[in-house]
Amino acid sequence: MSKKLVLIDGHSILNRAYYGLPDLTNSQGLHTNAVYGFINIMFKILEEEKPDYITVAFDVHAPTFRHKMFEQYKGNRKSMDEELRQQVPLMKKMLTAMGVKIIELAGYEADDLLGTLAHRAEQEGMNVAVISGDRDLLQLATDKVLIRIPKTKRTGTEIENYYAADVKEAYGVTPKEFIDVKALQGDSSDNFSGVPGIGEKTAKTLVAEYGSIEAIHENAAVIKPPRASKNIVEYWDDAVLCKKLATILTDAPIEYDFEEARIDSIDDLYTKEAYLMCKELEFKNLLGRFDTKEESFNVSELIEVVDTIEKADKIFEEIIDKDVAFYLVKRENNNVGQFHQDNDGQLGLFDFASKTEEELYGLSLTFLKDKIYFMETGNGISSDYLKNKIKDTTARRLISRDVKSQIKILGQDGILDPAEDFDKYIAYRNKFIDVSVAAYLINPTIGEYPLDDIAKSYSDIMIPTKKEFFGKQSFEDMYNSDKDKAIEYVAYESYIPFVAKDTLLNRLDKENMLHLFVDIEMPLVFVLASMEKEGIILDADALKEYSTNLDKGIAQLQESIYQKAGEEFNINSPKQLGVILFEKLGLPNAKKTKTGYSTSADILDGLKANYPIVSEILEYRQLAKLKSTYADGLRNYIEEDNRVRTTFNQTVTATGRLSSTEPNLQNIPIRLELGKQIRKVFHAKEGFVFVDSDYSQIELRVLAHLSGDEKLIDAYKHGKDIHRSTASVVFNVPFEEVTPLQRRNAKAVNFGIVYGVSAFGLSKDLGISRKDASEYIKNYFVQYPKIKEYLDNCIESAKKNKYALTMFNRKRPMVELESSNFMTRQFGERVAMNSPIQGTAADIIKIAMIRVHDRIFKEKLESRLLLQVHDELLIEAKESELDEVKKILNEEMQGAADLSVDLEIDTQVGTNWYDAH
Template structure:
């Protein structure tokens, strides 16, 4: 059986992968999509081919042998995109880590290297496969040399295969004749001029008829059309040069032996070095290919499993006064199960409600060899671990997810005196959360597991929980293999302990230590209290609300069917498109691959003139309300009759909080029936809701940060800011501003904050792009400092790579360095908005901390329940209403010292609807 040789065109496949996949970057900001795509293509080829020899060829930048043959020839290729160029050395590093043979020859293109090696392989009696995205290599195809051309798409990679007979069948010429076709038609991307006026169709027909450019030249007087005949003669020297340039060299002086390219087993490629590099580049989907018993790591597995309480007490005594990291492990048993997030990106653990929380165990680290897993139920109780954790004496208490730990107990105690209050504040400062620290240093990732922190800050490659556990739970792993079960938990606490000082230094170096210490860390305790408190909900009222929606949905269904003249699945875009644009012949149809577009954007333009479309939009709104809120919220009610949402502190890049399970920050307010859902949220007996909402906080932040005197004065006069803007932009008296002009000015005011374009504004206001551009131009003429501020912000972001808020929060903007225009434009909008939105987010966080702490310090029975972007909701003891309103006013308005006042709107009521 013949040996098999696989040759890969390095630059070509990288290029295909780069343009075939969306942009990817790792935590270091390194672009990785081309490398990732290349590896996926290569692995697929190797699994199909199972070669005996493997080689990758790359171009070198020096002029090639073929180009040097022609004096004065100055063909130039299009420069490589910077995001692709930076991945070439990375690709070579990966191939070397895998032990794959790389060949490149000064003065020769990769094509020539591939041509030479494929010829040698065939002469040695091998079957050869050449992998390239460049169709020029089709000239190498023979009975034993196959050219394979991958086409990377979002749906996967398709591969076209060509032996010599396939080239003839597809292109009507032989592989050798393919060179002559290229010589006639030329190729600007490959520096081959060709003959002017001859395209692919004519070139193919001529070579199919005559066999070569030389034969075509001999019969030039017979060639048609006449222009081609004339140009072949006139540009004959250019045609000869083009043929030489198009011909791949197959006998280059390349030092190469098949021994260095030998591959006896594909598994050889999955080396420890390659594993480490895949971890660094965050190719998590590829890690499963590595069957390493123990990847190289710099952490000795010095953890100990402890089941005896006396030994546990000795260990805690030994840890006294030291910096310690901890992690509580909830049990996964219980009749009634309640969710509790235990680690970023980790599984949802469950514990039994109605009793003291049950633990499966706890991990603890306070030294290189002092890493322990304490298991309960075998001599150690949950109560012992919780008490030990709560009362531990330590110079610093470290966690990778402190809020999850605080769900067991809030180490505050009673606040009755100034001394007790100061003790509480000091205690709060003694904690560190490495997940939040890592988030501040790189807010673009969304999750911060221990393996990423270890890799980025400790230079350690640690296997993730998913790699060690798969889909199994801790309890399942514990039954199967105690040692493996302990690993990810012990890695977690060790990484937190080891990285804490490094993370602190990084935060200080980047000017974010004050932000971390004074805003983000105190907020952990605030959010923990809010989550545990929860918000009461009337289950019966919610059920009635759902029934009301169902009735309205049913009415709309019948109206839609009646207007359509038949019944159909309204939720099916395909069926709906056929009804609207074929049967009813509605205008402005947009055809897609799957049928007619029935997006909201399409339907909203039709709704004013076509009642059926208006009904469909209403139907969509109501079905969304029912499924997401009426039905969805009912599934989230806990045994105490409350909903306990989870506030996420490390998700958004700008610093805003998000809410999940359920999302209480997305309760609809734009339509009345949507707002009605707020009626089912109510305070406990003897309490009411007090709700305070910042007024135009982002626009006020913009006024302050830009220093624009016009906008600042407008706010200081406490006038209608949108009416003032309309008056100044349209040059009309304040009292003569029409409602439409005010609405347009409002759209510009808020749009500017988000870097709105003339196109975006034209869509919002249903005006022409030219009119929208004029609005924006007038706006900047009215508020010139705002234009200067936004321009300078973008300029600074381009130079530094990030933006900052008033409180020092950084937001990286990698899109600004993209070679793609749309990506850069998006980056500019992000750069304009992030300092404003991020500063507003910082202010609301400060307000939350101040309001929460005042309520606690003054021993109020009232408590902070929710934050919804710029709004705070306090469940207020009725006798404390005036006190709470005073606290909200003082703390929210005093949260930041801006050039304009921070104003709030405060309402109260017996439910959330009345209070908003």
Template sequence: MSEKIVLIDGHSILNRAFYGVPDLTNAEGLHTNAIYGFLNILFKILEEERPDYLTVAFDVHAPTFRHKMFSDYKGTRKPMAEELRQQVPVMKEVLRAMKIKIVEQKGLEADDLLGTIAGIGERAGMDVVILSGDRDLLQLATDHVKIRIPKTKQGKTEIEDYYAADVKARYQVTPQEFIDLKALMGDASDNIPGVPSIGEKTATKIITEYGSVENAYAHVEELKPPRAAKALKEHYDKAQMSKILATIEVNAPISYELSEAKIGNLYTEEAYEYFQKLQFKNLLGRFDVEAKGNQIENAFVRVTDKQQAEELFARAGKEAFVGVSFGKEEKDAVPLFSHSSGFGSVGLAFSEKEIYTIVAEGELTMEDLFSLVETLAKTTVVALFDVKAALSYVRIEDPESCFDVGIAAYLLNPLKSDYTWLDVAAEHLSLLIDEKTEGYCRSCYEAYVIWAAAAVLEEKMKESGTEELFRTIEMPLLFTLFAMEQAGVRVEAEALRFYGEQLGTKIVELEKEIYAQAGEAFNINSPKQLGVILFEKLKLPHGKKTKTGYSTAADVLDKLAPEYPVVEKILEYRQLTKLKSTYADGLANYICADGRIHGKFNQTITATGRISSTEPNLQNIPVRMELGRLIRKVFIPEEGYVFVDADYSQIELRILAHCSGDQELIHAYREAKDIHRITASQVFHTPFDEVTELQRRNAKAVNFGIVYGISSFGLSQDLSITRKEASEYIDRYFETYPGIKKFLDDTVAHAKEMGYVVTLFGRRRPVPELASSNFMQRAFGERVAMNAPIQGTAADVMKIAMIGVHRELTERKMKSRLVLQVHDELLIEAYEEELEDVKKILKEQMEQAAQLDVPLEVDMHTGRNWYEAK
């Protein structure tokens, strides 16, 4: 049996994989779908062909010698998508790690390399298989050279095989004649112009009859149809050029040794590490190497003896870092005391060889283990994945005695909103762990990952400049957030129920009014039915038909509402039903036995660093409509307490003034003037005292819009003005505040160069959208780059204020407590006798949270419920 060589057209298969596999990214944000798809196709071909030799050819993207022959030829390749371009060098690294021969040479296309190597293989008596998505390669087919072309059919990839006879059967021409066929019909994707007015059908007819472009031209007067004859006569030079461009070089001057392409063990340890880093879990089973994880598992020990556990914790206390995890109760364990937490073990790791799972069994209880962890935190730094969650079971008081691996990983990659210890293992330790691992092995793995990752993450934070942010803001903050969650906020259940009934009554009234104006009853919550009523029956304008019917999105209805009362009522109906389901009914489910809602505050979800609220989300309570604001009345303080609400005044605009250094804006804030009226006066060239309310309102929209990178289109929509007028507003704004324009431009330029933006406190926000091949994505990236440093700095300032307020209340042993944070607002449940002190603490801590070129100001109100305080 002859030996066999498989040749792969690298860029062609990568390109196909890129567009055929949904977008994938690894933990570092690298796009990996093309690499993953390429490898799957590679393994499929290797399993089917079982070759002895393997080579992958890549294009070098520079003019080839064939294109250089025509100095006036203007053909250009479509630029490669950035998300694909970044995968090419990584693909080559992976192939080299697998010891696969790669060939590429400047001035030669991959086609030429493949054609030349195919000839070398065939002359050596080998069977040759070429894999490519480019049908140009069909000209290389012989009785011993097979061209394999992947294609998608009904969502599945199939591969068409072509020997010389198959080319003839499919295209009615021989492989050699296929060159002439391409010369006549052209190929835009391959920069072959062809002859105008001659398509595939006509070209096939001409070549089957005359065999070549030259022979066809020799009989040009006989060609049918006449337009083809005329076209070839007028454009014979293009036909000749196209033939040269379409002809693959089979004797290119390359240095190639077949022996270097001999297939050995593809599944090397180096390749395994790449697959780990790229997070190709489905492909790791192909490797027969001793995985790092297996080496780690050799150190795993299960401990149940109380004395041994105490000795282990004593030894661990002498180390600089200790990794701790909490595991669930084991099925086969019979603990003396079952703990309500559901935990049944503690993972402990403090070196590569000291990795334990200590199980609460017999005399050893979870209470004992929790106590040992508390003692450990007094002598060394305890690393945990979620310190805030652990504080429910373990009393740790000093932020410097613990290290939250999850928060550190978030600071290094804030675009990922959901981190697990498994993600940290993959991203920072290049260790993929089977998610199905259970029992003491899982607990050991988690403790090991936490211990090993802590040192890695600390070093990475030092390199990125985020370590101080971690130490001075994020770690102390989690203790503040824990205290807020424990305190909760009191809700008057009966008032909430009554509020829900009021909403229900109003919703029913609105339904009747909508039905009356529509002329029939229908499901208002059904976009399809609503679209038919509005745009077919009532014949309202601006109807946008989609595959599923008319669009009834908010932006469509907002345009119609001012002129059509029925639409205004539908929008109100939507708001009220949302209020009822999410808040009136939804909040009731979260009221605990103590009459309070103990929600969660998260610091690792938003990319900008803002705190988010869940279970329930108390930050999204509607404030634009009075009926929405009224729900705040159900939030009440304890007897003997009063609410104090403190809200930063225009914090993002003040931070913009500081960051931009714009003297006009800084002066306005230092003079404590009405900033929106000043802006209106200068933008609209109107004396300060003569600015109208409309002008002030428009200036306010521009002021806040600029912070979010608003476009002329966005502003025109917000103010219901023309795009030209909006553009003029923005231009005048930047003329008034030139420092802001420079700051925003410089910020975007920095983001494009570095790939991220930074807040005043060192928080980084990557902006990968700026490198996208998609215009809309890049435009979004520019808006993010403008806004993230401002919004992120505001978030940092608020966090510093929260830490300061909580610290003061705690150190003074006051009864008052911080219960809610909503964007730029803090809510304190203040003990009445401490009210004046609380106000003073809030004012001092919030206004002194950052030293800016403009003063930070706080609006403060008190009340018997949150509505009154706001």
């Protein structure tokens, strides 16, 4: 049986993958989409071809003879995108890690190397598959040389296959004649043309009839059409040059040994080195291809299972004054039962007595780099025993990957009850280190910080992902079916934070963010745990009434929309809605997609000012979302004590702001009155009221401070209406004569400037011309010149340092500014302007939360902080403590930062959240 060689055109396939896939960027800011796509294409080919040899050819940046000829003739070729250029060495490194043969030769293009090797291999009696996106290579097709042209799409890779007969069938010419077709029609990929007036169809017809451009030239007088006859003579030199440029060499002087390219199996390419590179580049979908038995570290050898109280006591005695990483494993429910091992090695099951407290599977404990203890409940080691031992430990530092979840398992509002012994609570709180929060500060753009990423990035240890450990099984299922493997994962959960902590803390210190971690983010973990424990009362009857009111509002809007449309249709169907708006009613700015007209918010927002039906459709959508997400959705979150408990996410947003989920109580659309009314269903318990304090224009005040603009600072210091003040300077009218419309427009300008609004964006927001919007922005910067200077400096600083920086040294990486895509770079510039402002405001509200929370407990009040929504804090205050709570909010929120302008708050009181805001 003939041997088979697969040849891959390196730059061509990288190029195909780069333009065929959306941009991918890993946590280190490396663009990786071309490498990811290349690997998928390569393995798809290899799985189909099952070759004996594989080689990838790359162009060398040194000029080849084609470059020199081309530059003399037409000028320079199009340069490669920087994001693609960065991935070429990454791809070569990955291929080397896989053991794939790479060839390149100065003065010769990859095409010539592929042509030469294909020719040699065919002479050796081999079958050859050449993989390239360049159709010029069709000239190499024979009965034994197959040209395969991949097309990379989001849905996968499709491949066209061409032997010599396939080229003849598709193009009407032989592979050799295909060169002459290219000579006549030119090569659009290199931006040079052959003979003007001769396109692909005419070129194929002429070559099929005459066989070559030389024969065509000899018969020019009788060739039709007349224009082709004339131009083949007039542009003959161009045609000859194009043929020379299009002809691929099959005799390049390259040294090559087929045995160096041999692979016995595709599995040979799944090397440990390639696995580590896939980890580094964060190709999580590819990791499943590898046999991870060859990983660089296996924790199982370090695990000691502790199942007696005597041994556990001894270990806890040893950890005094040592840094300890711990991970408590909670049961799915209280009465699941637990497997334990009998003396004969059999697994037996016994049930816990019914308890109200949470039960544990056990505790993983690490305080030495060569030993991990898993303390298993049972045989005298109870859940309470483990919780109390962790709470009572005098270790220097307690380390975990998810401190908030761990302290909630431990209970008592975060280790110790701050209401009982506040000083001891603070001392204990200061011991904790959350490695996920530390990793978030170092790179806040990832959105999640799983254990395997922390291991790879901060301890140089490669471990399986959680999905690789458990698949679709729960921890409980794994524990019951393969306890050793479940314990292995738990061991990693304590060991990795222990070995990663020093690297993380040193990195934070080096980047001047250690104080941000120690003084803001870590105390905030405990504040958020306290808030999540408290929850907020939700009146189910009031929610039902609210849902009924929404139904009425939705029905009224639906009827009005039908009347304006002249017929009934499914408003929720983008396809039907697009036909109504852009075909039947003939609205402008229609944007056609593959599935119909776009009815996205961006499109409709630009039409709502002039078309009432559009405004009603947008309102209908908002009410429908309120209905599904809140009126109906919130019912699922009401617990037995009638409270709803959201989860606050501390490591999600790149700017440092908090978010909340299950349910999301931070994104209630309150611009509509019906949206605001959802707050009526949340109320304080008997004997308590809600106190709501909201920072007034905090981002504009931060802007005034950071920019140092005297006019803006002066306006705040003298208590002026800032929007009226801005309207006065932007519209050049006396302060007293500013109209309500001018003030509204100035308000949009004020907040738009903070977010780097463009003239186009402002024109859409205000429903004015782009010219007028541009004039507004221009006048604004004329009147506030230091703001313009500050924002420009933000962009320049972000470009230089590759990050944006807040007043408290929070960093936001700015990879967008390095993009070759204009729109991405523009977005990056807006982020560079906004991140220092929004991030500083986020830091201030976090500081305020900590100070308010601590002050309440320090003064032994029964009131509690319940929610944070952007710049707003909500407290459930005991009525007799109302004055004290107001005082705390006023002092701690206003004193959270020292700015050149005062931080002002607006405080309201009510029995429900609506009345308190």
